[in-house]
Amino acid sequence: MDAEASTSWPEVSSSGTPSTGHADTALCTWYNIFMRDIFGGLVIVVGLVGNGLTIVIMGRDRRKSSTIRMLFYLAIVDSLILIVYGIIAMPTPLLKLQDLYVEASNHQVISISVLSYVGQTLNQISVLFTLIVTWQRYVSIYIPLKAKIYTSSDNTNKMAVAATLFAVIFFLPNFFHNSFTTDSTGELQPLAEPFSKNSIYQMIYSISLLYLFSYVGPIVALIVMGTTLLQNIRDSFKKKATMKAKEELTLSLVGVILIFIICQSISPLRRILMWVYAPYHIAVQCGNVLFFFGPIYLISFLVNSAANFIIYVLFARGFRRKVFKFIRRNRRVDPVQQFGLSWTLAQNTNGDGGPIETSFVHPC
Template sequence: MATVSPQEYSTESGIVMQQELDLSKFDSCILYYFIFGSCFGGFLIIIGLAGNGMTIAIMGRERKKSATINCLFMLAIADSLVLITYGFMLIPVGIRKQFFGWWDGHNYNNITMRYGTEITRTFNQVSAFITMLVTFQRYVSVCLPHRAKQLCSVRLVNILTAVSYVVSILFFLPNFFLYAIVEDSVTHRYRFISQPLVRSSTFQILYATVATGLMTYVIPVSNLSFMSIQILRAMKTQSKVMQKSDDRTQARKDLTLSSVAIVALFIICQSFDLVRRVLMWLYDPYTRASRCGGELQYFGFVPYITMIINSASNFVIYVILAKGFKKKVMRLLKRRNQVAPNETTNMTTN
């Protein structure tokens, strides 16, 4: 971290001093951060962590017996990591500004928002890969049942999950070196200076826009959409042949609907992050444009909230659309995590 002399930022320091004398214009922003970030975002994070915790508890004991259960277990862990990181980012921001003033925790907020965002995007990418893996399990089970034993194994899921973490970390690693932290010697507040890589049009086009768009949106969305459509077509054909469904078939239908709902939610939520990446290219630095007084001040938290919704909603989808899972939740609460193996298998296995 570098220390900036007063001469280099004398103009900016003067502006900062003026802002400190009159902070009334920040009232709307403080209220926005508090209500939309700390309260609404914090509520979603807490609910999401509770739901993912229930999913982990239900799937944990049976994950070695089924590739699908193992996928759902790994997905809940990845989503929980996303929510925990967002909790450190969003919850303190609005609370500090609302009760202790605009500048309270300024350096903490800057650091967590800049680097915490990339950490959450890394975990979110892992979640996207595992979502693809879950959908692939259903695709093979419904459309290619003769290859289920070969392609749907617990060991393969573990390997692909580990690969997902490695690939995601390596892909987003350059984003941690795009800005340098500088400290104003007058206010002792941190700010970010764009590095040459950020100002490179080649880097912005090839990596920040094209490669990131493909990795985070185009590839997952196209694959998930294709597999979901094929699953629905196969299920429709099977339903015409099989007039009466037994419990196992109904459980598969419920899980299929859950998978489709997860895919639809993923597509909607990830679209906002893609928009953010484009705006980061158009507004340099993006952190300044997304702060109070900037052109994007009310858009700044939107991609964060949508990604939180994506990581917090799977449990709700399971409860609403998968009757077997709902029964497991009730039995978990009543019998202290004693999950019946047969019913667990009926709900999620291939």
């Protein structure tokens, strides 16, 4: 699947279905298998394991900190993204390798017209959750007197629900862009609905609003807040040799923001390339100029949803200790002890009227 959620079917395939399966050379076939199935599969496995550990560790203490609560929610959404985009990316090259071109074509049709929109909806939720957790961290540092109100558990849950509802409602029209028919060979043929081909609709909704809410707005906000948070970390580090737990948490969020910006930038870059190398579905075919770029769009979503756990392990010492402790305890033979784990989390106040916040640091 090489189509973006905002891309109309006439832009994807002039013949109605993704083509080029029979024309793939060995290099093209194995490049797709490596990128989508081998590398993509590895990212999915690592991401699901990492997000699973994050859910277990942070889920136990999500009631003690709004930041931990949002990171817990974010790990759940990222896991769903890995599953959906894994289903989109992996089957097609394997089906083509077995000469199942009708099945591969049908999988591409379903992926482009249905699954991609599910993935885009989940990605929008992930974008908003990242924005919320960064804003909460910003408030707790720079507006501490308001932090207790703004980052309370109730407000955190309300923001998470509102972000989810907004993403679902915003992407809902995409699911009605196409209807389907089947030709004599058994291949699904998408039929674009008239409203989805309207140039005004595409310009306002599929391009302007989509990138405003999914990329431009969040990226600008994250850059501003991330830069400010990073400056706070630098100032704190100059005053002392080591960082406290809350500063490690802030540094972890800065790392999440950086990976987010890099991975999410692939989508607007792809849109620009679609304009420059129109028609795009020809440009990404085997042997053409954008063939090697094609799978990177999908891989960027996988990497973005799998990277957070690695960032937490690298920058948050307490979280890293808890991961190792969890792994060691689950290696024990006695299964009874696994259900009697005692998870003691250090708590600290920000010292300036902010809320009590669960840290990643194991108590000494």
